[in-house]
Amino acid sequence: MSAAIVRSANAVQPAGRLLFSLFAIPLFVIVAIAMLATSAFAHDAKPTAAKPQGWSYPFACCANYDCRTTHMGEVLEKPEGYVIAGTGEVVPMSDKRVKDSPDGDFHWCAHQAGLDAGKTICLFVPPRSY
Numbered sequence: 462m463s464a465a466i467v468r469s470a471n472a473v474q475p476a477g478r479l480l481f482s483l484f485a486i487p488l489f490v491i492v493a494i495a496m497l498a499t500s501a502f503a504h505d506a507k508p509t510a511a512k513p514q515g516w517s518y519p520f521a522c523c524a525n526y527d528c529r530t531t532h533m534g535e536v537l538e539k540p541e542g543y544v545i546a547g548t549g550e551v552v553p554m555s556d557k558r559v560k561d562s563p564d565g566d567f568h569w570c571a572h573q574a575g576l577d578a579g580k581t582i583c584l585f586v587p588p589r590s591y
Contacts, residue, residue, distance in 0.1 A: 505517050505518070506518060506528070506530065506563075506564065506568060509564040509565070509566060512563055512564040516563045516564065518568070518570065518583075518585075519560075519583070521583070522560070522570040522582050522583035523570050523582070523583075526573060527570045527571060527572065527573060527582055528568055528569070528570035528582075528583070529568065529569060529570075530566050530567070530568050531566075531567040531568065531569050534546060535547060535567070535569065536567040536569060536584065536586075538586075538589070539551075541553070542554050542556070543559065543584055543586060545569065545571075545581060545584075547579070548571075548579045548580075550579070550580065550581055552581050552584050554589075556584075558581055558582065558583050558584055559583075559584050559586055560583055560584065560585045560586070561585070561586070561588075562585035562586055562587050563585075565587040565588070566585075566587060567584070567585065567586060567587065568583075568584070568585035569581065569584055569585075570582040570583040570584070570585075
């Protein structure tokens with residue numbers, strides 16, 4: 462290879478590095494910030510009479526689609542615990558996944574896909590009746 466070609470190739474390398482540092486590094490920083498910002502928020506429960514402004518599910522329970530208000534009869538209070546009617550899963554009343562419901566309604570947070578699909582992550586329950 463001639464000396465002129467080698468010098469020309471060596472001159473292009475710093476320019477390529479400069480372009481990479483001007484575009485790739487800021488792009489990486491923007492993507493990293495966006496990922497951190499979006500992962501910190503959980504989605505909100507719908508407003509109810511008890512909580513007209515709604516409330517946010519804790520991030521530990523929800524990944525923006527895992528939680529919802531249940532319909533009448535979907536969660537049953539039995540002596541052995543809370544029974545999820547659709548899956549038959551029993552969540553003992555003393556289980557750490559059981560949380561107080563801020564609006565007095567049942568809210569069920571469950572895995573939506575994978576091997577754990579339908580398994581309870583958190584269960585928000587109204588005050589127990591006597």
